[in-house]
Amino acid sequence: MLNFLSYLGRVGLDFISQAGGMALLFLTTLVYTFRPPFRLRLFFKQMEFVGVNSLLVVVLTALFSGMVMAFQGYHALSKFGGESLLGGLVALSLVRELGPVLTSLMVTARAGSAMAAELGSMRVTEQIDALEVMAVNPVHYLVVPRFWAAVIMVPLLTIIADLVGIAGGYLVGVMLLNVDAGIFIRKMQEMVEWLDLSSGIYKAFVFGGLLSIIGCYKGYNASGGAEGVGRATTEAVVIASVSILVGDYILTSLLF
Amino acid sequence: MVKLVDLYKSFGEQTVLNGINLEIPRGKLTFIMGRSGTGKSVLLKHIIGLLKPDRGQILIDGQDVTHLSEKEWQRLRRKFGFLFQEGALFDSMTVAENVAFPLIEHTKLSKKEIQRKVEEKLSQVGLLEARNKYPAELSGGMKKRAALARALALEPEIILFDEPTTGLDPMLQVATMKLIRKTQQQYGLTGVVVTHDVPIALMAADYIAFLNEGRVVAEGTPEEIKKSEHPFVREFLKSAFEGCYPEEGRDVQEKHGD
Ligand SMILES: Nc1ncnc2c1ncn2[C@@H]1O[C@H](COP(=O)(O)OP(=O)(O)OP(=O)(O)O)[C@@H](O)[C@H]1O
Numbered sequence: 001m002l003n004f005l006s007y008l009g010r011v012g013l014d015f016i017s018q019a020g021g022m023a024l025l026f027l028t029t030l031v032y033t034f035r036p037p038f039r040l041r042l043f044f045k046q047m048e049f050v051g052v053n054s055l056l057v058v059v060l061t062a063l064f065s066g067m068v069m070a071f072q073g074y075h076a077l078s079k080f081g082g083e084s085l086l087g088g089l090v091a092l093s094l095v096r097e098l099g100p101v102l103t104s105l106m107v108t109a110r111a112g113s114a115m116a117a118e119l120g121s122m123r124v125t126e127q128i129d130a131l132e133v134m135a136v137n138p139v140h141y142l143v144v145p146r147f148w149a150a151v152i153m154v155p156l157l158t159i160i161a162d163l164v165g166i167a168g169g170y171l172v173g174v175m176l177l178n179v180d181a182g183i184f185i186r187k188m189q190e191m192v193e194w195l196d197l198s199s200g201i202y203k204a205f206v207f208g209g210l211l212s213i214i215g216c217y218k219g220y221n222a223s224g225g226a227e228g229v230g231r232a233t234t235e236a237v238v239i240a241s242v243s244i245l246v247g248d249y250i251l252t253s254l255l256f
Numbered sequence: 257m258v259k260l261v262d263l264y265k266s267f268g269e270q271t272v273l274n275g276i277n278l279e280i281p282r283g284k285l286t287f288i289m290g291r292s293g294t295g296k297s298v299l300l301k302h303i304i305g306l307l308k309p310d311r312g313q314i315l316i317d318g319q320d321v322t323h324l325s326e327k328e329w330q331r332l333r334r335k336f337g338f339l340f341q342e343g344a345l346f347d348s349m350t351v352a353e354n355v356a357f358p359l360i361e362h363t364k365l366s367k368k369e370i371q372r373k374v375e376e377k378l379s380q381v382g383l384l385e386a387r388n389k390y391p392a393e394l395s396g397g398m399k400k401r402a403a404l405a406r407a408l409a410l411e412p413e414i415i416l417f418d419e420p421t422t423g424l425d426p427m428l429q430v431a432t433m434k435l436i437r438k439t440q441q442q443y444g445l446t447g448v449v450v451t452h453d454v455p456i457a458l459m460a461a462d463y464i465a466f467l468n469e470g471r472v473v474a475e476g477t478p479e480e481i482k483k484s485e486h487p488f489v490r491e492f493l494k495s496a497f498e499g500c501y502p503e504e505g506r507d508v509q510e511k512h513g514d
């Protein structure tokens with residue numbers, strides 16, 4: 001029993017210290033953002049990396065989610081003869097929830113994990129120390145471009161995911177299930193408001209920041225050789241995914 | 257000038273630095289020697305602030321640097337060059353980009369001037385043909401030389417070399433040591449070299465400090481070191497030459513194990 005309590009205590013302390021470390025890294029990143037030199041080349045390289053790396057998997061995920069949702073939605077709506085609402089249902093769930101959440105999860109799996117692995121291997125091979133020794137701040141050099149690349153690319157990818165998902169829903173709803181194309185579109189336009197769209201984008205901003213800070217933090221603090229890098233990468237993906245889902249709940253309850 | 261006063265450092269249970277006192281003379285080449293695992297790399301990382309001592313002081317040009325902020329360190333570190341034992345080359349960059357890195361970061365040189373300087377440094381270490389290779393494509397010795405070129409690129413005031421010659425063939429060892437010596441004399445910089453290579457140290461050093469069990473057990477010019485009565489130093493020197501005099505060396509080897 002005592003063992004269990006001390007275990008709980010350790011886990012709790014560990015959680016607090018990690019959360020604190022991440023918050024500190026976030027603040028440091030914000031401060032260094034405004035300190036010259038501005039490394040635009042690194043920033044664009046990271047944008048390309050985050051965007052290109054994740055685009056295909058985001059498109060695929062969104063497409064099939066939209067298609068599945070059209071099936072499921074049709075099934076549910078047809079119980080009370082509401083098939084005409086299908087367009088609105090698909091579009092609403094995508095722009096408000098699934099777009100930002102699925103995109104962020106996919107970017108976490110592709111780019112967040114890569115950030116942890118890359119920084120982790122730089123840490124264990126002393127490349128981060130080498131930056132410090134050469135009087136280059138590692139947070140400024142490594143974390144700032146990755147953070148902003150994710151903060152900007154995740155919302156952009158989310159918009160793409162929304163569009164592709166809606167197209168998938170249209171495909172299934174209109175082509176397969178014979179919902180009238182005009183009604184599908186009109187209901188969608190009626191039901192989706194600007195606020196729905198913007199709230200999804202806000203979420204994407206936050207998730208992009210979360211996943212990059214968590215990935216960078218885990219990599220930056222990796223230790224223990226190749227095994228340590230592997231551990232850091234796994235933990236980054238797990239923690240970021242859970243944080244995105246928890247964050248989604250909190251944001252949803254705040255925004256509406 | 258660098259001065260270490262009563263430096264202590266432990267990792268968990270293990271005490272690595274156990275009261276180090278050492279004065280590193282300005283404009284000279286000082287060698288730090290000792291057995292593998294005694295804490296030579298740890299000591300070097302203290303001098304450049306990558307590790308912080310548990311107790312004691314590090315004075316650089318009379319200034320206590322043990323409690324400097326990260327920002328102050330960043331300014332101070334522009335004076336330094338550091339060669340990591342494992343090279344620590346950026347593996348996302350080619351050899352030439354690695355050497356150019358400190359020049360791009362800290363000088364206002366034009367692209368052309370940087371390229372000229374990079375090629376000069378790379379030809380000094382004999383790596384000009386490998387300039388477009390990535391670190392993963394280099395041999396161990398080539399990595400070391402690329403890292404050396406990077407450490408020398410800015411011609412800093414103080415350079416710390418962690419085993420610059422280990423893992424090189426005998427001809428390259430001598431050539432590398434000569435390069436370090438020449439650069440040091442040319443710019444009058446202060447150099448600290450960590451090595452276990454006795455002949456190289458006796459050949460190139462102005463000053464030698466022996467580290468054992470977390471302390472400096474002997475220090476002096478190479479001549480003084482050769483005459484040292486300290487049992488550890490005698491044994492260390494004797495093992496180093498056992499290859500040349502096998503009969504003399506054998507009993508040392510048996511006692512020592514590794
Ligand atoms: N970050 C660290 N955490 C824990 N222990 C460490 C750390 N760095 C070094 N040590 C320990 O400190 C001791 C000294 O290590 P150091 O790397 O300074 O040896 P060294 O004298 O440079 O040896 P070598 O000649 O083999 O390079 C070793 O026993 C090592 O295990």
Ligand SMILES: [Mg+2]
Nearest residue numbers: 296297341418
């Ligand atoms: Mg060492």
